[in-house]
Amino acid sequence: xxxxxxxxxxxxxxxxxxxxxxxxxxxxxxxxxxxxxxxxxxxxxxxxxxxxxxxxxxxxxxxxxxxxxxxxxxxxxxxxxxxxxxxxxxxxxxxxxxxxxxxxxxxxxxxxxxxxxxxxxxxxxxxxxxxxxxxxxxxxxxxxxxxxxxxxxxxxxxxxxxxxxxxxxxxxxxxxxxxxxxxxxxxxxxxxxxxxxxxxxxxxxxxxxxxxxxxxxxxxxxxxxxxxxxxxxxxxxxxxxxxxxxxxxxxxxxxxxxxxxxxxxxxxxxxxxxxxxxxxxxxxxxxxxxxxxxxxxxxxxxxxxxxxxxxxxxxxxxxxxxxxxxxxxxxxxxxxxxxxxxxxxxxxxxxxxxxxxxxxxxxxxxxxxxxxxxxxxxxxxxxxxxxxxxxxxxxxxxxxxxxxxxxxxxxxxxxxxxxxxxxxxxxxxxxxxxxxxxxxxxxxxxxxxxxxxxxxxxxxxxxxxxxxxxxxxxxxxxxxxxxxxxxxxxxxxxxxxxxxxxxxxxxxxxxxxxxxxxxxxxxxxxxxxxxxxxxxxxxxxxxxxxxxxxxxxxxxxxxxxxxxxxxxxxxxxxxxxxxxxxxxxxxxxxxxxxxxxxxxxxxxxxxxxxxxxxxxxxxxxxxxxxxxxxxxxxxxxxxxxxxxxxxxxxxxxxxxxxxxx
Amino acid sequence: xxxxxxxxxxxxxxxxxxxxxxxxxxxxxxxxxxxxxxxxxxxxxxxxxxxxxxxxxxxxxxxxxxxxxxxxxxxxxxxxxxxxxxxxxxxxxxxxxxxxxxxxxxxxxxxxxxxxxxxxxxxxxxxxxxxxxxxxxxxxxxxxxxxxxxxxxxxxxxxxxxxxxxxxxxxxxxxxxxxxxxxxxxxxxxxxxxxxxxxxxxxxxxxxxxxxxxxxxxx
Amino acid sequence: xxxxxxxxxxxxxxxxxxxxxxxxxxxxxxxxxxxxxxxxxxxxxxxxxxxxxxxxxxxxxxxxxxxxxxxxxxxxxxxxxxxxxxxxxxxxxxxxxxxxx
Numbered sequence: 001x002x003x004x005x006x007x008x009x010x011x012x013x014x015x016x017x018x019x020x021x022x023x024x025x026x027x028x029x030x031x032x033x034x035x036x037x038x039x040x041x042x043x044x045x046x047x048x049x050x051x052x053x054x055x056x057x058x059x060x061x062x063x064x065x066x067x068x069x070x071x072x073x074x075x076x077x078x079x080x081x082x083x084x085x086x087x088x089x090x091x092x093x094x095x096x097x098x099x100x101x102x103x104x105x106x107x108x109x110x111x112x113x114x115x116x117x118x119x120x121x122x123x124x125x126x127x128x129x130x131x132x133x134x135x136x137x138x139x140x141x142x143x144x145x146x147x148x149x150x151x152x153x154x155x156x157x158x159x160x161x162x163x164x165x166x167x168x169x170x171x172x173x174x175x176x177x178x179x180x181x182x183x184x185x186x187x188x189x190x191x192x193x194x195x196x197x198x199x200x201x202x203x204x205x206x207x208x209x210x211x212x213x214x215x216x217x218x219x220x221x222x223x224x225x226x227x228x229x230x231x232x233x234x235x236x237x238x239x240x241x242x243x244x245x246x247x248x249x250x251x252x253x254x255x256x257x258x259x260x261x262x263x264x265x266x267x268x269x270x271x272x273x274x275x276x277x278x279x280x281x282x283x284x285x286x287x288x289x290x291x292x293x294x295x296x297x298x299x300x301x302x303x304x305x306x307x308x309x310x311x312x313x314x315x316x317x318x319x320x321x322x323x324x325x326x327x328x329x330x331x332x333x334x335x336x337x338x339x340x341x342x343x344x345x346x347x348x349x350x351x352x353x354x355x356x357x358x359x360x361x362x363x364x365x366x367x368x369x370x371x372x373x374x375x376x377x378x379x380x381x382x383x384x385x386x387x388x389x390x391x392x393x394x395x396x397x398x399x400x401x402x403x404x405x406x407x408x409x410x411x412x413x414x415x416x417x418x419x420x421x422x423x424x425x426x427x428x429x430x431x432x433x434x435x436x437x438x439x440x441x442x443x444x445x446x447x448x449x450x451x452x453x454x455x456x457x458x459x460x461x462x463x464x465x466x467x468x469x470x471x472x473x474x475x476x477x478x479x480x481x482x483x484x485x486x487x488x489x490x491x492x493x494x495x496x497x498x499x500x501x502x503x504x505x506x507x508x509x510x511x512x513x514x515x516x517x518x519x520x521x522x523x524x525x526x527x528x529x530x531x532x533x534x535x536x537x538x539x540x541x542x543x544x545x546x547x548x549x550x551x552x553x554x555x556x557x558x559x560x561x562x563x564x565x566x567x568x569x570x571x572x573x574x575x576x577x578x579x580x581x582x583x584x585x586x587x588x589x590x591x592x593x594x595x596x597x598x599x600x601x602x603x604x605x606x607x608x609x610x611x612x613x614x615x616x617x618x619x620x621x622x623x624x625x626x627x628x629x630x631x632x633x634x635x636x637x638x639x640x641x642x643x644x645x646x647x648x649x650x651x652x653x654x655x656x657x658x659x660x661x
Numbered sequence: 662x663x664x665x666x667x668x669x670x671x672x673x674x675x676x677x678x679x680x681x682x683x684x685x686x687x688x689x690x691x692x693x694x695x696x697x698x699x700x701x702x703x704x705x706x707x708x709x710x711x712x713x714x715x716x717x718x719x720x721x722x723x724x725x726x727x728x729x730x731x732x733x734x735x736x737x738x739x740x741x742x743x744x745x746x747x748x749x750x751x752x753x754x755x756x757x758x759x760x761x762x763x764x765x766x767x768x769x770x771x772x773x774x775x776x777x778x779x780x781x782x783x784x785x786x787x788x789x790x791x792x793x794x795x796x797x798x799x800x801x802x803x804x805x806x807x808x809x810x811x812x813x814x815x816x817x818x819x820x821x822x823x824x825x826x827x828x829x830x831x832x833x834x835x836x837x838x839x840x841x842x843x844x845x846x847x848x849x850x851x852x853x854x855x856x857x858x859x860x861x862x863x864x865x866x867x868x869x870x871x872x873x874x875x876x877x878x879x880x
Numbered sequence: 881x882x883x884x885x886x887x888x889x890x891x892x893x894x895x896x897x898x899x900x901x902x903x904x905x906x907x908x909x910x911x912x913x914x915x916x917x918x919x920x921x922x923x924x925x926x927x928x929x930x931x932x933x934x935x936x937x938x939x940x941x942x943x944x945x946x947x948x949x950x951x952x953x954x955x956x957x958x959x960x961x962x963x964x965x966x967x968x969x970x971x972x973x974x975x976x977x978x979x980x981x
Contacts, residue, residue: 663883664881664883667883667887667888671887671891674891674895675891675894675895675898678894678895678898678899678902678918679898681898681899681902681911681914681915681918682898682899682901682902682905682906682911682915687908687910687911690911690914691914694914694917694918697895697918697921698921701895701921701924701925704888704891704925704928705925705928708888708928708929708932709932710928710931710932710940710943712940713924713928713940713943713944716944716947717924717947720947720951721917721921721947721950724951725917725950725951725954726914728954728955728958729910729913729914729954729958732910732958732961732962733910735962736961736962736965736966744906747905748907748974749974752904752905753905755904756901756904756905757901759900759901759904760897760898760900760901760904761897763893763896763897763900764893764894764896764897767889767890767893767896767897768890768893771886771889771890771893772886774889817940820937821937821940821941821944824937824941825941825944829941829945832945836945836948836949839948839949839952840948840951840952842952843951843952843953843955843956844955846955846956846959847955847956847958847959850956850959850960850962850963851959851962851963
């Protein structure tokens with residue numbers, strides 16, 4: 001006899017289908033009537049849809065809080081909507097899986113998305129394709145929510161592809177400029193390489209498990225380690241594409257060609273996290289694989305983190321710094337996933353969403369105020385002129401640098417503790433040190449960005465007064481920086497607040513304060529044991545590690561301050577050019593694709609045309625030849641036909657004779 | 662006695678058949694056919710199928726072959742066909758092989774049947790019970806032999822009539838319909854067409870009744 | 881030597897084989913037709929023989945029907961031959977090859 005209260009909770013959780021539905025409705029309405037609704041009604045409608053989705057997510061969350069967590073499995077709720085594909089043994093339905101992991105994702109996705117929708121109303125003011133922007137944004141939100149809520153690999157893939165397509169649409173939103181269009185194509189094609197891995201993983205999963213539904217896959221018997229490794233690594237290929245890990249990170253810096261809200265939403269908070277989400281979702285497969293697979297994942301993540309951080313140091317474009325920073329932070333999350341501390345990865349995902357989106361939106365504000373100039377060398381002294389933007393941006397800066405008590409500190413620290421402690425990972429202590437260096441670099445380049453942008457004398461000429469405060473040989477650009485309207489600053493403030501306090505959802509001091517860890521427990525608990533790695537380090541060790549991390553962060557900040565803060569308006573030493581060009585990797589890929597790669601593709605196309613098509617055509621030709629040969633029998637002469645009839649009759653007689661004896 | 666009749670009639674039938682396929686002149690062939698038909702009629706008599714023998718002579722020899730002769734005369738196709746040349750390659754040897762094969766197989770069948778193999782001893786249709794006397798007819802009695810062995814014998818034609826109009830009446834009616842259709846069809850087909858006749862497509866060198874003796878290659 | 885039905889059957893087989901051979905060898909359509917009639921006769925003989933052998937009237941009835949159908953067939957066939965052969969006297973079966981593929 002279920003208590004009435006509990007029934008209500010379950011019903012609240014089963015409202016989860018509202019969450020993707022509202023953005024979908026927004027998309028459909030705006031697609032047909034967007035142009036007629038025009039600015040700003042289209043924007044408000046889209047924001048309202050996202051807001052409604054956020055409220056629904058909150059309701060689902062509240063409902064799930066009322067269910068029992070931990071190992072009981074009560075918080076894993078499957079809501080089946082209807083059958084989709086039924087083909088023999090293979091059946092897939094449209095169903096949503098509401099468990100702590102997906103509810104966490106939908107909460108922060110819808111929340112951040114609502115804020116960014118609001119911001120976009122102000123940012124896209126005056127754009128000719130205003131309503132189209134919101135059409136794409138809502139479609140993106142729907143796809144992302146389906147990705148996260150889908151209860152089987154195919155639905156997740158549907159969302160996966162959807163977000164990839166929307167990313168393409170939104171990056172090349174101003175497609176009349178060819179650079180933007182190329183960036184969109186690059187993003188799509190690079191993602192495709194990852195998608196290939198995902199698809200292969202799905203096929204393999206079907207063969208191994210007989211089903212691609214998460215519930216059925218993970219409740220059944222374990223599969224051999226080799227198969228699990230193959231599936232896990234193929235999924236990682238897909239995740240590397242979406243979450244911009246080496247070697248498929250190429251598209252993310254170029255994706256900055258899109259409008260800034262797009263960069264904030266897609267390339268900071270949501271789409272790029274889908275790879276991490278997927279890896280967390282398939283944690284039983286990762287747990288069943290060979291021991292070297294998670295180590296491999298962790299090391300690839302580390303390499304990406306270091307690699308991208310080193311490039312970020314050398315960038316002059318404010319958005320490119322943030323882009324490489326995103327790649328680097330994603331590397332952190334991948335390290336966490338590889339190390340088995342999924343909770344830490346998700347914790348960092350949440351905090352990163354807040355402070356990175358905040359910084360992107362803040363940079364949008366700055367770019368807006370500086371006449372769309374993105375070169376930091378021409379910024380400076382904006383703190384006084386754009387106080388809200390600067391204030392919120394500084395909070396984000398401190399968060400990402402890892403200064404306590406801001407959120408970034410707690411999440412990054414948890415990853416570091418996990419890496420230090422888990423000796424199953426190959427050379428984990430070395431990994432730990434390298435990760436610390438990456439964190440140091442993070443603090444370093446972020447400080448550089450903040451200094452060049454907000455502090456120091458302005459390296460531009462004031463539009464109103466016409467005077468410049470520094471001496472310079474070059475012609476100084478004329479600017480009139482100003483604060484943005486409330487629609488753009490309100491999300492900044494909200495995000496700043498979240499970046500400040502989000503750390504407190506998972507404090508490591510006592511297990512009671514470890515809210516996020518306890519909450520996420522059911523999603524990692526399968527077959528009687530938890531796939532989450534629980535660090536065995538004692539309180540003392542954790543404190544030491546935290547202090548070390550904080551010292552690194554402060555060191556990074558201090559070094560950058562020393563190098564780049566110049567009252568006379570200098571911009572500090574330039575990093576070597578090779579670093580700015582991403583260690584030549586991007587060029588190498590382009591040259592390869594243009595040269596030998598393109599030749600290879602041509603050869604493939606020829607193979608397809610000649611061999612495969614030829615085989616099919618050959619069958620046709622063969623039939624034709626047979627036909628023209630057999631045609632000779634039809635000579636139109638009755639007597640020949642009579643001969644054939646007689647021969648057939650003889651054949652029949654022989655048959656009956658044989659049969660009867 | 663029957664044996665002698667059989668031998669003579671059989672030989673005449675075979676001679677007629679050979680003449681049919683051997684003569685160049687179609688009229689000669691038709692007359693050979695008549696000989697063959699008469700011989701077969703005698704064989705029917707030998708087997709106590711008197712009605713059939715009569716019908717054979719009247720219908721087959723008397724009507725069908727006469728019809729053939731009429732058409733031969735009408736069309737003037739009485740010119741000799743050149744049998745020495747065979748336009749289609751390989752037709753003759755194959756034809757002979759087929760003929761021999763058919764004969765061999767048929768004889769094989771018969772020998773197997775005679776041993777009770779292929780067809781069995783039982784008849785597949787119901788045994789004819791004499792409806793008047795109520796007893797099964799003996800082999801000779803059923804075919805109209807005049808025997809006074811106590812049972813009344815029914816003439817062959819009467820038996821045929823009874824069976825035809827009771828058990829096979831449906832086939833009978835359908836056959837009547839068939840004959841009607843045939844008559845109508847024949848009248849339609851044999852009308853003289855209005856207007857000019859289109860010429861037959863002439864394939865050079867194809868006809869075997871001219872003096873050309875060249876062989877044709879297959880299509 | 882006993883006159884069993886086997887003799888009749890063999891004779892019928894011979895007649896049938898002769899008719900088949902004649903059908904395949906001759907070119908004149910009328911003679912080909914007459915060979916068909918010969919074959920039908922051979923079959924009739926077979927039917928009567930079996931009817932006699934099995935003491936069954938079905939044999940004779942079958943012959944009856946075969947006869948009727950053969951008559952109808954001859955009528956139609958000759959009408960067709962007349963219709964075609966009106967045009968040329970020396971036409972043979974080989975000339976009518978318009979349906980070649």
